[in-house]
Amino acid sequence: MTTATVKSVYRKGVRDGGPFLLMALPFAVFFGVAAADAGLMLSQIIGFSLLVIAGAAQFAALQMMIDDAAIALILLAALAVNLRMAMYSAALVPHLGAAPLWQRAAVSYFNFDQSYVLSMMEYEARPELAPHLKAWYFLGIATLISPAWVLATYLGAQIGQFIPPEYSLEFTVPIMFMAMVGPMLKSLAHVAAAFVSCVVSLALLFLPSGMGLIIAAFCAMATGAVVETWAERR
């Protein structure tokens, strides 16, 4: 095996990240289309993709803005969607905990589903890599995906302006959400959580916009944890 250098590891990251562009970019295009359709300005749409870089949370915030929810509730729901990234952060500590602070900060900014999953696969295959090289691999993956994410959002926003309202573009948002949920239904506990989320959210629709959703999410998380504990005991 050849000795790994900053250059070789970084380049491998760039190469490995390439195919994932195809998976990530349609989400960014759809976000641009849906956000333009909802009436956000181009600078605001780009701001979302550039500063937040988290597809599901961006869609969650957008949907609640369409519903005119209170700002605190929008933030609560969007950040709840992102809480899974705290687990990603924890899982990276054994590999990157000893890397320099600037690298850990940069990795954190670029830590989304694709870059996390790809990097963890590489780290498990090559555990002997030094922490700063592991961080360079991560940043290599982000090098293509991140600018492409912003660019695709821009394209979506431009396209969205020319699509007439009878095409019901607003419905692309629930379609995107549901499509993200399907692959997550890995166990009975996940199915139970999703079910409780739907039922409680529908039952609390009379509450101010967004409020029922937060309560539903807490009920669903508790349900998931309880069902999982129960399944483990059997």
Place this chain on the structure above:
Amino acid sequence: MSYSNAEIWTIIGLMAIGTFLIRFSFLGLIGDRPMPPVVLKLLRFTPVAVLPGMVAPLALFPDATGGQTEPVRLLAIIVVLGVSWWRRSALWGIFAGALVFYAGLIATGQL
């Protein structure tokens, strides 16, 4: 949507900061200290706890029809869930759902 420009930038800014802090949490601030298992267990369910609750009202009572249940939208959402679960792929679900949605809109004369 009825937010001012400043309010929208407030949402974007706070979401950006909050998201970064979540991502930086362990790697930068907390370090290698273990978290209570209960917290980890709850965290694992957050996406699946939030997203379905957001979709259900939109699928059953869409704004476009003034809150009336509309079969094409409901069917499209069921297809999205089924296909994305079956193929384990969000993209397949989106394409199948969009196909059903637009074919349905055309078939029912809504498009």
